Amino acid sequence: MGKLEGRVAIVTGASSGVGRGVAKVLAENGARVCACARRLEKLEELQAEVAAFGGEVLPVACDVTDVEQIRNVVARCAEHFGGIDILVNCAQGAMQYREINDIDEAYALEAFESGALASLMFMKECFPYLRDSGHGRIINTASAAGYDGNAGFGAYGMAKEAIRAITRTAASEWGRYGITANVFLPIIATDFFRETQPEALKSLEAKTPLGRIGTTEEDCAPLIVFLASDDGSYFTGQSYMVDGGIHKHS
16 A cells, blocks of 8 residues: 555646656555646646556646646546546746746747746645545746856746745645645656757756665655655655755755
8 A cells, every 4th residue: 555545636737747747656656646738648648657556647748838637637637537646847947948038028928928927726626625625735847047046037927936935835724724824846857858868967966965866766866755645744845955955054
């Protein structure tokens, strides 16, 4: 029996990267997962991968900037699985390097709508199910790029810091229903990043006291499962750095 046996989770941005890793981790620990992203074929690949170890994924295509598509994901998940216990928001667009003077309105809105606004709308649509669950869990994804104010990532960082703000507010407003709301800020490397950006990987490793950059499946997994489970019922409104100690002095 996994720690999340019998629980139902929605994971956004689940076609690749952190979202895909989180979906697998939740399924490995017994949760039934509704995985959503724009690329249905990638979600179906995830479905097959999870089915191979006995897990269950419901793939649903979704552009998270479209509220009607968000509502469709939540409705299909609740209908298929009978409820929703866990929401993990990983979707985020506008991740290119673009300095403030090069950010136009369209790009800023893309960052905000795909990240902060999408997270908020998913939280709002999932709220009745999380409330009725009795142990509702919201885990949102922020970034050290916003926390540190990294040059070139103003729009992205703006959206990520807004996600931290709305998470804290949800923790304040929804705690009385037993819903917890937290944020994790992962500094991890996907297989794609390791293959395509070896110099950037070396630079990150040099900053890390542990001398390595982790993965979602191995290094984010313990925190995600803890926060999503009954063990995390007293932890809410917090931001957790998963960074190998890079921010030890912050």
